[in-house]
Amino acid sequence: MNIRGLGAALAVTACLLSACSSGGDTTSSGTPTSYAVWDPYPQFDDSSDWVKLLTKCGTDAGVTVKRTGYDTTDLTNKALLAAQQNNSPDVLIVDNPVVSTLAEAGVLTTTEEMKVDTSAVEPNLLAAGQLQGKTYGIPIGANTLALYYNKKVLDAAKVDPATIKDWAGLTGALAKVKAAGKKGITFSAIGTEEGSFQFLPWFWGSGANLTQLDSAQGVAALSLWTDWLKKGYAPNSVLNNTQTTSWQEFAAGDFAFSENGTWQLANAKKAGFEYGIIPIPSQAGGTAPAPTGGEFVTAPVQSDTGKYATTQKLIACLTNADNALTTDTTLSYVAATKPVQEKQVAANPDLKVWAQAVGAAKGRTSDDLGTKYPKISEPMWGAFQAALSGSKNPQQALTDAQGAASK
Template identity: 35%
Template structure:
């Protein structure tokens, strides 16, 4: 899961604010004024294997199907937005642009992307949360072939030896985590780091409890924050959660220093590589039995920049239709431990990938981070992780944390 950094988004906002027109470059993709669409340029941030190779296979398949050659440029995730801005100013925007889904509305708001409806791309059948992430002011600008989210992983042997089952509610999470805490082993691990990663991990607790990013200083949000504080203050979670990214959380779980963890399915290849580790996963616990778990959607959108080259844009639209088609969704999801974004594919997918059942269930009710606030989401995310840090370090009470975070 790619979580954008605060620096990355701040840099984008600063530049976009002074030059919003730059992204509506008139030159064609790859710098040509026009063309027959036989060669397309594409930019993404899948720069690590096996993702890089798996995405390339899917790109090659779709390129062959629509009869084009694709020149692919892969950049580090933290550099993608800056690279897009540089290319827009030199009129060399790619014909196909992949964006982390929370970035899409920021780019679309500048006029830099073409609505998919301009090219009759079929957007029916996609999960509503993912459509929300790809929508700006009523128009769909991007589609994602797969998605990811968060769940609760647990060490089967540790829980079985203690005669415990995976927790479903917050109360069960607290009592189970406390019972599993001993010596150097904590009951549960999660990421409360002062980045968007910490806000991302908090959202399932906040949203499931009825909280909203539009009213951060609410009772529901404070209750979710109190849960995290209770886990840390009781010793059931390490005080170091304020410094842990999701990779660190995974390391704690794999080393046996945490019996449970909040994390995503992108960690499954590493977990499965350790044959001595027996693990399972369930949806993120809810405050009260009967609540529907709601978690954030991760995943990347594939978009068509406004290059001014209609022939290439039409071919880019064909590529996106292929890249988000049922067969591509299933193959990418199976290979990459992600979830198809069309709910009708869920049953077939889970039959192939039973380890992904909890995450597939979680995706059915997952929500876009930008669905409520749109371009204002980064500000809310910053206040969320700031409030978490204030509360967990004792610099503010839970009751004061969100209000204090809002003051900057």
């Protein structure tokens, strides 16, 4: 999961925008021959499977794709500015929470306008790109959170991870691990969106709703975290942990559990100890809804609507089942459709738990929250920071957060 922020990148030069714009090359008759694609994958160069796919999709559509990879924050800023200057790319691939921001700003077309078929996409994943009854893109895949465990640590504490089905079972396991002289669970509770991302499975897993942070259920979720710290089941370092530093703690080999994502699978295989993965349990039992990470393929509004027919072909190519399988494997994502998920699990059984977690997941901007979500998330991370540091009790921290979110 890559957490994204928004800023003001107004120092972008006009020449940079024109170089990356959707204006592109044209034939003598004025028909565009090049189409601009912007994505948040600057780590991939022209030799990568991803860029090769973009090139192939362009060739199949009879055009040249001019691709630019940006850091996600830069990508959002540049997309907003390009739209103001009527210079948007033809295809824009953005992190799912950004979709509602761009849609509300009038940057994006709807899937209905673009005739994009979303019928096979899992509804819980598609919801992250929906606002006020309209859909503004199609997910390229998703990642989310689960619990990695260290088998050696659990064996020493006589804990069977298969028996952990709810909060009581997990807390009981942590007590046994501590009694055996090992460390319990590490996670990220840093005061940023990254911390909110990690808190949401527990918050949603209590039955709480983001429109009422200080509900009894929300207080129960925050009390779970604070009790773990008080009892020594989780370290105080969670207050400053990013998902990366939290993983580094787990990889040292003393912790029983780490809350982390699909993006750590490769690192797990290098950790040097036998590991496993279980879904994050909800309070009452079953898999908790964890937030979805991952990007949407969208089509920005163009003044030349005649370009849309080719844009439709590019989007269809990027998201068809065969290409989605290759792309999601490259990005360590779980596919957005069941048939492709089944192929992924057949090829890599480690993904079975992740497919289950993605099936229960939900978008942070779902429930028609859209651009309201950031105004809720920031008070929420302030609340768990205050409670975990001991400056407020969970009830007061969340009551104050709800007051701030309601303003």
